[in-house]
Amino acid sequence: MTQANPTSSAQALPLPEGVQGIVADWSSDQRAFKNVPWGKAMMWIFLLSDTFIFSSFLISYMTVRMSTTEPWPNVSEVFALTLFGRKIPLILIAIMTFVLISSSGTMAMAVKFGYEKNRRMTFILLLITAALGATFVGMQAFEWTKLIVDEGIRPWGNPLGAAQFGSTFFMITGFHGTHVSIGVIFLIIIAIKVIRGDLDHERPGFLTGRKGKYEIVEIMGLYWHFVDLVWVFIFAVFYLW
Amino acid sequence: MAHVEGQQHPIGIYLKIWGLLFVLSAMSYAVDYFHFQGYLRWFLIIVFMLLKAGLIVAVFMHMMWERLALMYAILVPTLLLMVLLGIGALEADYTFFTRGVFFVKGLL
Numbered sequence: 185m186t187q188a189n190p191t192s193s194a195q196a197l198p199l200p201e202g203v204q205g206i207v208a209d210w211s212s213d214q215r216a217f218k219n220v221p222w223g224k225a226m227m228w229i230f231l232l233s234d235t236f237i238f239s240s241f242l243i244s245y246m247t248v249r250m251s252t253t254e255p256w257p258n259v260s261e262v263f264a265l266t267l268f269g270r271k272i273p274l275i276l277i278a279i280m281t282f283v284l285i286s287s288s289g290t291m292a293m294a295v296k297f298g299y300e301k302n303r304r305m306t307f308i309l310l311l312i313t314a315a316l317g318a319t320f321v322g323m324q325a326f327e328w329t330k331l332i333v334d335e336g337i338r339p340w341g342n343p344l345g346a347a348q349f350g351s352t353f354f355m356i357t358g359f360h361g362t363h364v365s366i367g368v369i370f371l372i373i374i375a376i377k378v379i380r381g382d383l384d385h386e387r388p389g390f391l392t393g394r395k396g397k398y399e400i401v402e403i404m405g406l407y408w409h410f411v412d413l414v415w416v417f418i419f420a421v422f423y424l425w
Numbered sequence: 426m427a428h429v430e431g432q433q434h435p436i437g438i439y440l441k442i443w444g445l446l447f448v449l450s451a452m453s454y455a456v457d458y459f460h461f462q463g464y465l466r467w468f469l470i471i472v473f474m475l476l477k478a479g480l481i482v483a484v485f486m487h488m489m490w491e492r493l494a495l496m497y498a499i500l501v502p503t504l505l506l507m508v509l510l511g512i513g514a515l516e517a518d519y520t521f522f523t524r525g526v527f528f529v530k531g532l533l
Contacts, residue, residue: 201493205492205494206493209492209494210494216498217492217498220495225495228495229498231499232502235503239506239509243506243513246510246513247516248517249517250517250521251516251517251518251520251524253528253529260457273457274457274458281454285443286443288485289443292442292443293436293439296433296434296436296439402487405486406486409481409482409486416474416478416481417478419450419453420453423457424453424456424466424470
């Protein structure tokens, strides 16, 4: 794994900034993304493709919702919960939003402590992030159960109005929940690597010969923040519309 | 290579953005709670959504400290989705109109 690339001038020459920098970075047969480990560039490109998947879901949701002639169920009431004897609209979704944002905050700090090689803090923050993510999935499972069992909502129809409500709801939140679940699994894997010292001693990981480095914490963080980012859009267009 | 490739920033900025995201989420929840309707509702929802998305991408995902080459490679293709959004909206209007004419009595 030597990176002695004779055409690389990332360190030898000062890098131009601005638009000139874009042209210089992309031209003449060299590494395009300077100052970025390739794993991170690849994660960004994966996230770009995932952006297109989620956008296709959300835009098709918009299309079916705008084109249906049946009334759309009142989302604010469907997701209301009775707490302390009072019916609060959309409260479960609000709590889920705060849980996911908090997990993004702890993840950002885990990345920071990772680069400082503070093993303990990174491990603790990664575990808190995973716990918050698992809480989110748990609340989503509760929400799905409530909708399927109590309200009789199915992907092909529901008693509250337009059939498209069920199909888009289960597809979009299901796909997002899957992303969160996979994220939780990987957070735990990375946390174990951190506390074992795999990254300090640059041990190669499972299925790869590359040395372990703290940049994998940041790459994990990119994925996790993306999951939060998608939720921002789902929250706005699905639950608040 | 690979000695200055990490992203190091003071912890304060993460905490501030975290707080700001909390405030923005509370405000978008308030839009629903206080039953804002019409264009005001739409305006507020979309402003809060884009502010939150921007803060997450810029600070939590460190995009504001990356080189322009990476920023453009990720953000410019995303803008193309506006075309899909426009097509979807046009098609939905047309479908709604046709359904109204042929299937639903008294809708139009």
